[in-house]
Amino acid sequence: MAEEGSVHVSNKQVFLKDYITGYLEESDMCVKTDNTVHLKLPEGSNGVVVKNLYLSVDPYMRLLMQKFDTHGIFSHFALNSPVRGYGVARICESGDPNFKKGDLIWGTTGWEEYSVLTSTDDHFKIEHTDVPLSYYTGILGMPGIAAYYGFELCSAKKGETVFVSSACGGVGQLVGQFAKSAGCYVVGSAGSDEKVNLLKSKLGFDEAFNYKEESDLDAALKRYFPEGIDVYFDNVGGQMLDAVVLNMKYMGRIALCGMISQYNNIDSREGTHNLISAIFKAVRIEGVQVHRYYPLYPKFLEFILPLIREGKIAYVEDIVEGLENGPAALAGLLRGRNVGKHIIAVASE
Amino acid sequence: MAEEGSVHVSNKQVFLKDYITGYLEESDMCVKTDNTVHLKLPEGSNGVVVKNLYLSVDPYMRLLMQKFDTHGIFSHFALNSPVRGYGVARICESGDPNFKKGDLIWGTTGWEEYSVLTSTDDHFKIEHTDVPLSYYTGILGMPGIAAYYGFELCSAKKGETVFVSSACGGVGQLVGQFAKSAGCYVVGSAGSDEKVNLLKSKLGFDEAFNYKEESDLDAALKRYFPEGIDVYFDNVGGQMLDAVVLNMKYMGRIALCGMISQYNNIDSREGTHNLISAIFKAVRIEGVQVHRYYPLYPKFLEFILPLIREGKIAYVEDIVEGLENGPAALAGLLRGRNVGKHIIAVASE
Numbered sequence: 284m285a286e287e288g289s290v291h292v293s294n295k296q297v298f299l300k301d302y303i304t305g306y307l308e309e310s311d312m313c314v315k316t317d318n319t320v321h322l323k324l325p326e327g328s329n330g331v332v333v334k335n336l337y338l339s340v341d342p343y344m345r346l347l348m349q350k351f352d353t354h355g356i357f358s359h360f361a362l363n364s365p366v367r368g369y370g371v372a373r374i375c376e377s378g379d380p381n382f383k384k385g386d387l388i389w390g391t392t393g394w395e396e397y398s399v400l401t402s403t404d405d406h407f408k409i410e411h412t413d414v415p416l417s418y419y420t421g422i423l424g425m426p427g428i429a430a431y432y433g434f435e436l437c438s439a440k441k442g443e444t445v446f447v448s449s450a451c452g453g454v455g456q457l458v459g460q461f462a463k464s465a466g467c468y469v470v471g472s473a474g475s476d477e478k479v480n481l482l483k484s485k486l487g488f489d490e491a492f493n494y495k496e497e498s499d500l501d502a503a504l505k506r507y508f509p510e511g512i513d514v515y516f517d518n519v520g521g522q523m524l525d526a527v528v529l530n531m532k533y534m535g536r537i538a539l540c541g542m543i544s545q546y547n548n549i550d551s552r553e554g555t556h557n558l559i560s561a562i563f564k565a566v567r568i569e570g571v572q573v574h575r576y577y578p579l580y581p582k583f584l585e586f587i588l589p590l591i592r593e594g595k596i597a598y599v600e601d602i603v604e605g606l607e608n609g610p611a612a613l614a615g616l617l618r619g620r621n622v623g624k625h626i627i628a629v630a631s632e
Numbered sequence: 633m634a635e636e637g638s639v640h641v642s643n644k645q646v647f648l649k650d651y652i653t654g655y656l657e658e659s660d661m662c663v664k665t666d667n668t669v670h671l672k673l674p675e676g677s678n679g680v681v682v683k684n685l686y687l688s689v690d691p692y693m694r695l696l697m698q699k700f701d702t703h704g705i706f707s708h709f710a711l712n713s714p715v716r717g718y719g720v721a722r723i724c725e726s727g728d729p730n731f732k733k734g735d736l737i738w739g740t741t742g743w744e745e746y747s748v749l750t751s752t753d754d755h756f757k758i759e760h761t762d763v764p765l766s767y768y769t770g771i772l773g774m775p776g777i778a779a780y781y782g783f784e785l786c787s788a789k790k791g792e793t794v795f796v797s798s799a800c801g802g803v804g805q806l807v808g809q810f811a812k813s814a815g816c817y818v819v820g821s822a823g824s825d826e827k828v829n830l831l832k833s834k835l836g837f838d839e840a841f842n843y844k845e846e847s848d849l850d851a852a853l854k855r856y857f858p859e860g861i862d863v864y865f866d867n868v869g870g871q872m873l874d875a876v877v878l879n880m881k882y883m884g885r886i887a888l889c890g891m892i893s894q895y896n897n898i899d900s901r902e903g904t905h906n907l908i909s910a911i912f913k914a915v916r917i918e919g920v921q922v923h924r925y926y927p928l929y930p931k932f933l934e935f936i937l938p939l940i941r942e943g944k945i946a947y948v949e950d951i952v953e954g955l956e957n958g959p960a961a962l963a964g965l966l967r968g969r970n971v972g973k974h975i976i977a978v979a980s981e
């Protein structure tokens with residue numbers, strides 16, 4: 284990498300080779316090392332040039348690897364540009380009066396060492412650096428907002444029963460802790476015994492189970508929720524969602540936050556067959572569209588920062604070093620190989 | 633039929649012959665004419681004996697013709713007892729201090745001329761008889777409550793777009809009119825051109841279409857809702873629900889009230905594949921469990937009775953004369969042959 288002060292620097296980048304179907308393989312992406320980037324903005328630009336420090340590895344990214352309609356929320360990846368996702372970055376140069384050189388921000392960026400961001404509409408300045416910077420991809424970033432406001436949608440009350448799927452992930456582990464502090468009984472599902480142990484030992488879940496070892500999800504849910512589920516925070520969709528709907532209590536609430544079980548085969552995704560049970564049980568189901576809550580980010584920070592500083596909330600991260608390991612990290616995430624919020628550490632400053 | 637004053641009277645009854653799969657045929661039910669009923673309650677009973685005047689023909693009844701789990705809301709029909717459903721009846725004898733001989737009630741009763749009701753927990757005394765008695769099976773009964781409070785769940789605002797399926801049915805025709813009076817743009821779907829015309833000419837819908845003539849429901853919805861749907865009141869489920877989810881607006885609301893398209897094949901019901909769109913669009917979906925609103929019936933009556941008396945709301949009924957025509961009516965309802973709220977007139981007093 285060339286010295287930062289020069290106009291051009293070399294810029295390692297991760298590209299998607301072609302649109303895919305089925306499970307993402309590491310080989311579907313490639314790392315290009317022969318690119319350079321201008322660190323100087325064009326005259327009059329109100330964008331920014333950033334150095335990426337941490338990149339967030341998130342399930343929704345799989346959806347952008349084919350031409351799937353996200354109703355304008357996301358654009359599918361361009362094949363001739365770096366993959367895009369959330370990240371933490373330092374401003375190298377700014378044409379935006381809200382940001383100055385040296386500021387730290389989080390928001391959408393590229394899977395590359397340096398990015399030119401033409402819009403900073405969805406970017407937040409990082410004001411608090413006494414907490415790990417990587418947290419701004421997770422507990423202090425998009426997943427944290429989704430967990431907090433998504434769980435708030437569920438109006439969980441003390442003594443209620445809460446189920447969280449993908450409970451060890453970047454969102455789920457927070458939802459479980461929020462639910463515990465609301466006085467709920469909380470059960471999580473995850474895809475390995477290691478994660479199940481983590482949920483019970485470190486993340487405060489009352490119970491947890493490995494869904495891969497359950498041949499009958501309905502029976503598993505009835506074992507942990509003999510009286511039914513008041514609140515389900517869904518990160519997986521598919522068969523788990525279908526089994527949960529059958530096991531909801533009267534006037535239960537479901538937050539739909541993600542459907543990772545379906546992302547690899549989104550064009551032939553499974554249907555939810557048990558919605559009729561939502562009629563009999565007056566169940567409410569609501570989609571967690573995280574951008575909706577961005578204006579409430581300051582309120583969320585006021586709530587969460589003290590908990591982090593006082594050690595009252597845990598956050599498990601699974602950090603991979605080096606942009607070149609990004610393709611394997613994302614392919615692994617979609618097979619559930621990560622343990623905790625998956626992050627790529629790109630640079631240390 | 634024997635004279636009413638005697639202890640025993642003959643009592644024509646409709647039975648389900650056996651549990652069924654697939655479409656209900658008239659021949660799956662039978663009319664028995666050789667039964668009698670005691671018009672005298674046992675000593676100490678707090679039930680009532682009633683003479684049934686109108687019986688309501690409702691889609692959910694099909695679900696009770698097989699051993700389908702309605703989560704305790706309904707019991708499937710017993711084969712050795714008359715079919716049960718909503719109805720309007722006159723009290724012949726009462727052991728319940730809330731009802732006296734001669735009172736009119738509506739609530740669950742049997743498909744027979746006289747019924748002995750051991751519980752009157754879900755029964756309402758009819759206080760207002762200046763409106764048609766048959767209305768207590770529809771606009772003034774369970775369908776009216778479902779339409780009113782189900783639509784209230786949707787929080788429709790002036791200028792919003794509302795779609796109602798099975799729009800000419802006992803619930804749908806009311807939802808459309810409530811939506812119009814809330815200042816919404818309202819489109820209904822129905823299964824015949826006759827119903828479509830009725831929706832536009834008599835029931836005040838802005839637009840209506842015959843879903844059977846649409847090869848592509850998504851395209852049909854885009855034609856009527858180029859900017860998307862704010863509120864969907866779902867009476868049909870299945871493919872229509874799936875198409876609607878794709879066409880909802882940001883923060884749209886869906887009331888799940890019924891799934892008539894699935895009742896004939898409930899054990900192999902279609903899945904809803906597009907719930908992922910509810911995430912991107914922050915859509916809220918809620919089941920309309922009508923019993924939840926029974927305590928609010930007096931408030932609903934205060935709202936709806938003046939509208940009926942002043943001719944400000946229409947209600948289309950499809951009344952069949954004679955209990956012996958009940959099996960054909962119910963089989964026909966499940967094929968969409970009725971036009972308006974389907975009712976059996978059993979007796980005139």
